[in-house]
Amino acid sequence: MDNRINNEVSENMDRLDLPLRNEIQNLRYIILNANENLEENMKWNAPNYHIKDADRITMKLYPPNQIQIIFHRGAKTQAQPEEKLLANDFGLLDWKSNDRAVLTLKDINDIELNKGKITSLVQSWLAATT
Template identity: 40%
Template sequence: MKHSNFSIAVTEFLDQSNLQRRPEIELLREVILETCPNLFESIKWNGPNYSDDGKDRISMRIFPNNQLQLIFHLGAKSTKIVEPSRIPDSLGLLIWKSADRALIDFPNSDRILSTKTSLAEIIQNWIQLNKEIGAE
């Protein structure tokens, strides 16, 4: 099912990219926009990107073709720090790369489907935390 908030530009970009993991990308798009329908979807760094109030918050890494990740960040020039304990992650999905950035790997569609509820909680908490700390 296509979500009503899907960006036409993102869909066209994906149509032109001929990606092996397109069904999984679409599933992640649905999870993100169903969880936070006010996020704005665009293309940044050759993949779907999600911003809140004009500030980038979640980026999808879709290249190389066999890789699929969600990158949770505070924006390109953030000086803020996130304590991992502020983002509940009972399944241990988040891989913290720095004090302001974490990612989740999706090696297959089963991981998306089996973690959908936890993923939605992480997305909601990430967006809320960004607002609370006033991330750039």
């Protein structure tokens, strides 16, 4: 098992008994492998990813028929950039503000089809926000 996978997060995911548990695990690997400085913890009952305690990416696991990846700059409100933080989002992101976007995935096929794009989005997001 990847030593960057947080065992506490895995245990919490097992306790939640989610129908998309395998998809969540797949996304955890994709996100962590996108950047060697990312660390994983739990936030809002879901996997969360941060660099030096600055939260940047959080999964949303409910409703249980989809997984959302929230790209953000932390919980505290910050001055909005004039433009979206990513110029190329592959048409996958639903922008909530210029510094907050959501990627919605339905199943393992959706994840596998977009694996390279997800990796690129994570890398671009971290470059733009750290």
